[in-house]
Amino acid sequence: MAEEKKYKKPIPRMDEESKPFWEACARHELYVQKCRSCGKVFYYPRSFCPEDLSQDLEWVKCSGKGTVYTFTVTRQNQGAGFRDNLPYIMAYVELEEGVRMLTNIVDCKPEDVKIGMPVEITFEDATPEVSIPLFRPAGK
């Protein structure tokens, strides 16, 4: 049973820049960064602000809510972890915090996903250390 459930998709690599992000995900919390120097909120995480290179950054806890900016229902992918889970929904979700992140929409039939649809965060525990942020239709 454990063998069937083994996570086969690529596991994000944690490094100095991304560690706080993934540690928060492991706690099932989504954070993005805000630059204290210029106010820019950005994703994906970096160790510097991509607007002015400042390292005076703060982590902002996200509400976990957003809307679907765009999506695609992928029906062909030969890669490990994906070929046994077709079709799947890949999407950009626009967070309430104003940034868009690539993700999957889960707990949703392919024919039901719509641009503008409200979604909320959920997490998949890939390993004991790494949880992947995903989104599902809000209110489910």
Added chain:
Amino acid sequence: MSIKGKAAIAGVYEHPLRWAPHKTQYQIMAESARGALEDAGLTLKDVDGLFTSGVGGMGIVSLAEHLNLYPDYLDSNSIGGSSFVSHTGHAAAAIAAGYCNVALILYGSTWSSDRFAIGTGGGAGSDPPEHFESCYGPTTVGDYALVAQRHMHEFGTTSEQLAEIAVTMRRHASLNPLAKFRDPITVEDVLASRIVSSPLHLLDCCMISDGGGAIVVTSAERARDLRKKPVHILGAAETCYHTSAGVRDLTNAAAKQSGPKALARAGVTHQDIDMAMIYDSFTITVLVTLESLGFCKKGEGGAFVRNGRVGLGGELPINTDGGGLSSNHPGMRGIFLVIEATRQLRGECGERQVKDCQLALCHGTGGTLGLRHSGATLVLGV
């Protein structure tokens, strides 16, 4: 300092094969080099600038060794399929600056016979942004599909309009003896083909073939004394678009930045362009690129590609060779954009010749519109 009028394409060659399991990419490049140099009336010993992509890390040095060259200028700018369009602009600048005199641009690939599933193989990338993406299953087709879906939502673009692009490419390919797919298709055929990643059907996607080609660029003065009518490099520009730290508008492509610059550098406007080579990795790539370049307003690409406007005989014929959708696409097809535009400007295209072709625009796209991509625009003229 402008490059306009300083350099010209003196030789081009498209490798005739679309399936070459018995050849290496280096063989394809060497054969293409021979073809382009013969076309120009030059020899290998004349070459002092070398440009290529698709050979990995220091591969250009191995290529120089394979050809027994000691170039004064090397450039393996690797930005995906647009690389060779970029190389042409870079070659003109190098020649204008006096860094080399005869630039040889080479491409060769056996990705089809290698069974390399470029479009749908997935795979984990290792660059910083990719650590936040690979886990979600991005594929080349899927990444472009994200843009198509958004474009349909914002502007009402339809699958039928995208299909018109595929149909036009196939019509052009039927006039190109080297094209891989030449049997006509209809809009209905495209819509009936299976969905690979919604809303893109199989026939919205380019093929995977083997192949390659070569381009020889020299100074304008030198080109005048060679075999063929010189095709002048009038303007070039490039850039890359990406996720913009989380706020990018997916319906804008890099062409928005490089297109106007290349045209301005050439001192021409959209109306002056007689034909265009628009990278067609997918039907949506063509539509968004035409909008971003400014040939039509944003959101109007669907209407623009209908009623024969972008077909031979229309207002702006594009991809007269049949494109990556129907002629060839060995993984990166930028070199063929420049080769076909050159042939059109020389009047060498026979049945698929655009009448009175004096100005052509090439725009290459590398990577994926949905995640990150490069754009390189080139304006050529006779």
